[in-house]
Amino acid sequence: MLIKYEFLKIVRKKSTLIVMGISLLLTAFLFGLPILQFQTYNQEGAIKGFEGIAYEKEQYKEQSVPLTNEFVEKNIAQYQTLFENPANVGYDGNEKFLIGDVYWNYVAPREKLLSIIASIYDSPNENSGLNKLPELDLTKSAQFDQTRNEKIEALLNMPSRNMSTKQKEYWSHMNSQVKTPLQYGYHEGWEVILSNFELLIFAILAICIVIAPVFSGEYQAGTDAVILSSKYGKTKLGTAKIIASLLFGILAFTLHIIVAFGLPLAAFGVDGWNLPLQIADPIIPYPYSFLQATLINLGVIYLVLIAMISLTLLLSAKMKNPYLVLIVLVPILFIPLFLSPNGTTGAYNLTLFLLPYRSTMPEIGKYISYPIGDMVFDVLSIRAILYIILSSVIMLLARFTFMKHQVA
């Protein structure tokens, strides 16, 4: 009963409807932008929006294949054959590339696939596009999976990464679980979602704005004296307020997720949900499909959300005014927006990757790991553990602070 009324107190406010409305519109706009801005090309020029998406999907039909050594070898050989004819090759003073009908008929429809294949022959931290393909010695280099593994090993051994043996073993073991051959196919919708997760920080902020008066609003309105002198005022009421806030936060955030995921998936389709992440970037060590990665990162974001709700409630229980709550909270959420990592090691970077804003990003291709004692945790696990601990501790503190509130 108490939870029901506390929930009603949150949703009945006009400000709740306004903040949620604006936030949903903003989410729809931000996640709708990739649809509006989508464009692909054919010989006639750019094809934009839904027409472009349909064209792209059509192109992929022939590319939904497993990336076996034979398939990769065949494609490289074909590229090299085309490259042998000087009439097909253009030169811009810097690099050579296929041009004309050959480009439009062969390269353009499968440019992403060729880029993925070519990328595994680059050294770590190198990106030469398709330039390496004409020079590859097929007798040595066509072993796609082996070359991919070798590249990952080289990456793990880079001095700049400063990885311990345990960390290297951890990532190598994780990578060994990636199922090969990789199944290639259309996955645009999922790529849009995975690369835009951080935009959900605005939804988290909106929810915190709505939750900010849960305790401090009582102090501000002068209702604290009445409720705290009631039977459950110092016991069940605090818990009910926390549960109602979490309930509201989770429901409101789920609504945002439906909009944020629904738009790209409706426009680009759900195709690719079961394809491996490695077809977006072959060095990703996580053995997950796009759907799995999305759900795992979404799970982490829900934990970040719960921790932020808890923090908002603690500040709300401490402060006499919801505006003061936001003055503290907004910098915590948004200052990390202006901080960039300069690597994947060191206290600064490892802390930055755990801050709320950064924690919304999957960072699945960066090999960020945290050695703790004899154990190694990847960034997603450590975020999950950290935010579960933070939420539990902060929630208890919020309840305790409200219980001990003095009416003055």
Next chain:
Amino acid sequence: MHLQLQNLSKQYGTKWAVNHVNADLAPGVYGLLGANGAGKTTLMRMICGVLKPTSGYIRLNGKTIEELGEKYYSQLGYMPQDFGFYPDFTAREFMLYMAAVKGLDPQTAKYRTDQLLHTVNLHKVANKKIKSFSGGMKQRLGIAQAELNDPSILILDEPTAGLDPKERVRFRNLISNFAKEKIVILSTHIVSDVSYIADSILMMKNGQFLLSAPMETVTDVIKGKVWEFLIDQRKVAEYSQQFSVVNLHHENNKVRLRIISDRAPTAEAINVEPSLEDLFLYHFGEDALSQRSHEYVD
């Protein structure tokens, strides 16, 4: 049932808002009188457990309120001064919410809500949002919520503040109806509010009880000291300086003064029966007069 205040104090910085107060309260209506800043609200907040005393204890039947916890709060009804409402709730929703916070089961909550809204004459607007209510309606809703759990201790902090005389009378009657077999502490600086309904008077000044006595005998301390007489208008200032003037009334070209004095101010002065207001003005002097003028302005 006994509510004991033992050596109860609250200190803010160097100022004692409540200074080592002691009292043993049995069922009855207690009028807590005092000027603004006397410490009435601080004392009531401590009794209600929403403000921690600097020292001292509050005990109900021998047990401290900390020991009793929910058992104490379930027997308590509190209507603070100027307390807020949830503007987007209707009167009924607010009452049902408060009933839930007070631990009433849903059936009892509905029954008590309907009953009390009827008692305070808000049943016709039960489904209207509180933001549309007048000050008087909000006050009535305030006392209704305090009564929801049929408390044995009812604390009312300035419940009539801001009400017009008609509302004030209605409110006094409500309190009288609710007060049976309860410890009711009614704080006010409007003497007439308590003179009709209080069984005992607690007078507070500078954080301490100045006086604690049953209503029937409370004015005994100034018995034989209240005088009324007519004087020339020009002499008012002179008498005001010499005596504690509790009232003056213009009658034709003269002024009728009511003063408190150990001796007769003039040979024509008539000794009159002291009232609670005389006692209040006797103790609070200028503070009380200034408050009374505010009261009249209100």
